[in-house]
Amino acid sequence: MLSKSEENYLKAIFHLSVKTEKGISTNAIAQQLDTKASSVTDMVKKLSEKGLVLYVKYHGVTLTDKGEKIAANVIRKHRLWEVLLVQKFNFNWDEVHEVAEQLEHIHSKKLINEMDAFLGFPKHDPHGDPIPDKDGNINFLEKSLLSTIGVNMKAVCIGVKDTSSDFLRYLDKQEIALGKEITVLEKEAFDNSMLIRIGANEFTISQQIATNIYVKNKE
Amino acid sequence: MLSKSEENYLKAIFHLSVKTEKGISTNAIAQQLDTKASSVTDMVKKLSEKGLVLYVKYHGVTLTDKGEKIAANVIRKHRLWEVLLVQKFNFNWDEVHEVAEQLEHIHSKKLINEMDAFLGFPKHDPHGDPIPDKDGNINFLEKSLLSTIGVNMKAVCIGVKDTSSDFLRYLDKQEIALGKEITVLEKEAFDNSMLIRIGANEFTISQQIATNIYVKNKE
DNA sequence: TCAAATTTTTAGACTAACCTAAAAATAAAT
DNA sequence: ATTTATTTTTAGGTTAGTCTAAAAATTTGA
Numbered sequence: 247m248l249s250k251s252e253e254n255y256l257k258a259i260f261h262l263s264v265k266t267e268k269g270i271s272t273n274a275i276a277q278q279l280d281t282k283a284s285s286v287t288d289m290v291k292k293l294s295e296k297g298l299v300l301y302v303k304y305h306g307v308t309l310t311d312k313g314e315k316i317a318a319n320v321i322r323k324h325r326l327w328e329v330l331l332v333q334k335f336n337f338n339w340d341e342v343h344e345v346a347e348q349l350e351h352i353h354s355k356k357l358i359n360e361m362d363a364f365l366g367f368p369k370h371d372p373h374g375d376p377i378p379d380k381d382g383n384i385n386f387l388e389k390s391l392l393s394t395i396g397v398n399m400k401a402v403c404i405g406v407k408d409t410s411s412d413f414l415r416y417l418d419k420q421e422i423a424l425g426k427e428i429t430v431l432e433k434e435a436f437d438n439s440m441l442i443r444i445g446a447n448e449f450t451i452s453q454q455i456a457t458n459i460y461v462k463n464k465e
Numbered sequence: 466m467l468s469k470s471e472e473n474y475l476k477a478i479f480h481l482s483v484k485t486e487k488g489i490s491t492n493a494i495a496q497q498l499d500t501k502a503s504s505v506t507d508m509v510k511k512l513s514e515k516g517l518v519l520y521v522k523y524h525g526v527t528l529t530d531k532g533e534k535i536a537a538n539v540i541r542k543h544r545l546w547e548v549l550l551v552q553k554f555n556f557n558w559d560e561v562h563e564v565a566e567q568l569e570h571i572h573s574k575k576l577i578n579e580m581d582a583f584l585g586f587p588k589h590d591p592h593g594d595p596i597p598d599k600d601g602n603i604n605f606l607e608k609s610l611l612s613t614i615g616v617n618m619k620a621v622c623i624g625v626k627d628t629s630s631d632f633l634r635y636l637d638k639q640e641i642a643l644g645k646e647i648t649v650l651e652k653e654a655f656d657n658s659m660l661i662r663i664g665a666n667e668f669t670i671s672q673q674i675a676t677n678i679y680v681k682n683k684e
Numbered sequence: 685t686c687a688a689a690t691t692t693t694t695a696g697a698c699t700a701a702c703c704t705a706a707a708a709a710t711a712a713a714t
Numbered sequence: 715a716t717t718t719a720t721t722t723t724t725a726g727g728t729t730a731g732t733c734t735a736a737a738a739a740t741t742t743g744a
Contacts, residue, residue, distance in 0.1 A: 251702090283721075288702085352567050511730090522692080
């Protein structure tokens with residue numbers, strides 16, 4: 247049974263690996279986990295001895311199949327807990343992260359599988375991120391940033407990149423939510439801000455906002 | 466914020482305090498937590514410095530109001546989680562303990578209060594033990610051991626003393642469950658076994674069984 | 685009451701996970 | 715290509731929580 251800390255390292259490496267093909271650097275992991283590079287070196291050695299990562303000194307880390315499966319399972323648990331909190335316990339999507347960080351380390355296969363069934367086998371967490379299945383497979387769906395959508399095009403909001411409370415509460419305030427259709431009305435060349443329509447509302451969003459919303463093109 | 470270990474010590478002291486008025490001995494705590502007396506001494510010193518227990522060297526420990534409230538809250542969480550597992554996640558009452566031991570250390574007031582509401586503010590856990598309220602008050606209801614019930618008397622099963630899987634599965638097999646009416650038909654003076662009736666079934670139970678079932682007298 | 689048995693505490697050591705500071709290796713840049 | 719900057723590792727130290735073994739206090743009992 248892995249410790250909470252070991253699980254957090256595997257999860258961090260997993261998330262960093264999504265963007266890069268190369269080995270994950272010590273510093274990148276340290277940054278992700280808000281810890282020091284020396285601590286990372288220690289832990290990575292341990293994970294390597296346990297056969298969960300491939301580690302070549304000075305050349306970064308990669309997850310083994312075994313490590314990847316464990317990481318995916320931690321993420322599966324995190325995201326299923328988030329769904330439970332939002333759907334059953336009246337949590338807002340900006341309130342779930344901290345608690346899910348704790349809950350993801352609860353060890354009980356029965357618990358997580360029953361919860362999955364109880365929730366109707368959800369495919370995505372409250373932020374639109376895919377939930378890995380029992381075997382650790384993730385269904386990465388294709389998604390674009392809202393900022394890349396052309397004028398007069400329509401798109402459906404399917405996720406968020408930033409999951410900070412500030413950002414999510416901004417979206418709540420503007421009534422931007424998963425599943426909502428967004429029409430791009432104008433783009434301002436100077437600052438890349440956009441005029442968009444959601445339902446009956448029209449308003450302007452900054453580039454920073456537009457680069458943190460994932461959408462699916464609507465034909 | 467207390468550590469898991471500190472919370473477990475407070476919980477152990479709380480449980481031991483129910484039976485005794487005196488200070489709880491180092492050895493008793495060590496036995497309860499399956500640890501060594503020297504470890505207990507160390508931890509008890511720390512809890513004392515934090516104002517959670519009163520500790521006089523060589524003379525045992527008592528919870529302060531603050532410590533008692535925290536302990537009751539851990540127990541509240543443990544028992545609410547057990548209800549969730551049984552009522553929503555198809556756990557049997559002999560399967561909940563291990564997972565609840567983990568879940569009781571999750572820190573989130575909102576989570577536990579929402580869960581309480583979601584479950585309809587249950588008063589008892591799946592073993593019949595009372596669930597402390599938000600302020601740490603426990604409603605100790607009066608209960609007798611089945612072994613003390615006289616011949617030809619009726620009683621309702623309201624709890625169990627032993628919560629081991631073996632015992633609980635025995636009760637399942639015999640269809641003894643919370644809320645069931647039990648009639649004592651005969652008592653054997655030699656070994657204190659009893660012949661009882663539950664519904665249409667009549668069978669004999671040993672003294673060991675009878676001293677682990679809590680009942681409420683029926684007039 | 686005072687010696688023996690028991691309980692409790694102290695002293696010192698261990699592990700996991702972290703840290704700082706210095707050394708070593710790699711990468712960047714003139 | 716060799717100096718400079720950056721990254722990574724090593725060395726040694728800290729804290730929480732545990733342990734063993736020995737010392738101290740309390741309790742038991744003849």
